[in-house]
Amino acid sequence: MSAYSQLEQALQSILPMIKPERKDWAVRFDIMADVRDAVQTVENLRGATVEPIGSFVSELFTKWGDLDISVEILTGSHISNTGKRQKESLLADLVGALRSKGTWRKLRLFSNARVPFLKLEHSLQRISCDIYINNLLGQMKAKMLFWINGIDKRFRDIVLLVKEWARAHETDEAESGTWNSYCLTLMVLFHFQTCVPAILPPLKELYPGDLAHDLSGVRADAERQIEETCAVNINRFQLNRSRRINRSTLSGLFMSFFEKFSDIDVRALAQGMNVYSGCWEDIEINMAWQPRTFAFYVEDPFEQPVNTARTVTNNHLTKMADAFRATHNMLASNYYNQAILSATLIRQDRLSPARRSIFRNMPGNNRSRPQVNQASSSQSQSHQTRNFRNNRSSNNENMNKPVQPPHSQTGQIWKAKPS
Known part of the structure; x- marks a missing residue:
């Protein structure tokens, strides 16, 4: 295998x-x-x-x-x-x-x-x-992500896998100086926006307005306008026949996620994530991010210019980057088995004894875990730094201006699952 x-x-x-x-x-x-x-x-x-x-x-x-x-x-x-x-x-x-x-x-x-x-x-x-x-704004942010789930089911799967990985590595607690789950979700969204070819569009292509500002007046009218706008633009994106389709496997997207952010401590010195535009942005030219007061920037596309990574400290950013690098290096080494993957990707106390046996009994679990080559890890980090400098100004291809629909269109309404 x-x-x-x-x-x-x-x-x-x-x-x-x-x-x-x-x-x-x-x-x-x-x-x-x-x-x-x-x-x-x-x-x-x-x-x-x-x-x-x-x-x-x-x-x-x-x-x-x-x-x-x-x-x-x-x-x-x-x-x-x-x-x-x-x-x-x-x-x-x-x-x-x-x-x-x-x-x-x-x-x-x-x-x-x-x-x-x-x-x-x-x-x-x-x-x-x-x-x-x-907190109606929080509810509408979540609805937007729910609608995005409908564009590509791989998005939800990667979000859940990344969240569980973050828990296993203790990098999902904002109170402790790391990022919160919402920030991690936006990072996965950004990954899907910047894949080649892109899986998801910049958020401005789905909702070009200001969500925080537009939630005013009569609640039913404001919500309907947002829902209808998103429904029309999501449908337009999905029916775009000129759009190149990304057919990456779940494992390919998962591995490339860690590769993309393995140099996050280096990149964060100069750039932040603009999920609204779907690209890296230089901190020094974004006046909304000045004066610089945060170690890491992941701007909330629904409430600009709020930084969802505002709790991240410099020390924890280094720790989180190390976790990204270690995971990517392990996955890229090809020297792992299901038991090692289980220990790396999911908290073991989450698993019942029966679940743990699933990994132990999978093919290939007779291989021992390799020792990490420190020099190789340093070379990999150096290589990522050079790539960051070379690709710093790269952006996604521009898309057509999104449609602003009339009220007569049908919106996508979130409904709770039955209890």
Whole structure:
């Protein structure tokens, strides 16, 4: 069996282990019901709705993934504009209501965050939750990613695999100075935009507006306009007969992801990721990124110029780049087996004894893990640095201007799976 076949087989074996099953959806619906009960006991939140946001909506969560929730305060038909201090006060009231239920633990209120939120863990289900007040923008970001999932199913698979890899390497916790799962998702999206040929278009080709700004006025009208615009432009992209099709395997895309970002600590000195335009951008010429205050830039295409990698520190950036390089060098070496791939790509405590035996019994597992050649690793990093300098100004080919559709078009509406 070739190395690429082994990698493809390993990835196809891991995906069923990390993809949420029906029971994982049901658990999250139960948790939202628990939050809903607590919300109704808070005087200032009576009548508020409890709505999922984040990866639950985009369907980019693993079975162990967090659940993001927004408590939406109704103000008639219009989108509410709740101030930061009011959100902090309402979340503080909610803390008491949730604590009194006795089904929650590790309650922490992050009032100094850019968007205040409450982090807690369900005692019975052991699912971590982030609760926000009036975060419709977060919900619409997730819907956009859900629609993008429909363009190419490989996107969701790679996102889930990368998220699990990040957990295995402890590089998925923003509070510790690394990137968050949303940032990782955007990095995979950027990878799909910059493959040759590209799999996904720049985000401006799907929604050329400013999502954060456009969510105003009557909620139903604002959401419908966004949904219809995306539906028309996604359909246009998919029906473009002149578009070259990328037929890379899952293993090919996975390996090239780590190759692309193995020099991220070097590239981050001069460039950041512009997912809206689908290209690397020089930090020194982007006035929205000045003065430079972050170690790493991955701009939120739906809320420019917010940096989704703002929590990343220089020390952790080096650590994360080392993890990228080590994984890429291991995959490129062809000296691995399914057991080694399992140890590298998924946290072992996630696996049941039966699941672990799947990897142990796969063909080729009699090979021992090779020693890493330090000189070879250094040469590889040097080679990546030279490639970065040579390719620094490269961009994707321009695409036609996206269509701004009339209201009469049919939008793609996200619907929750049944519990």
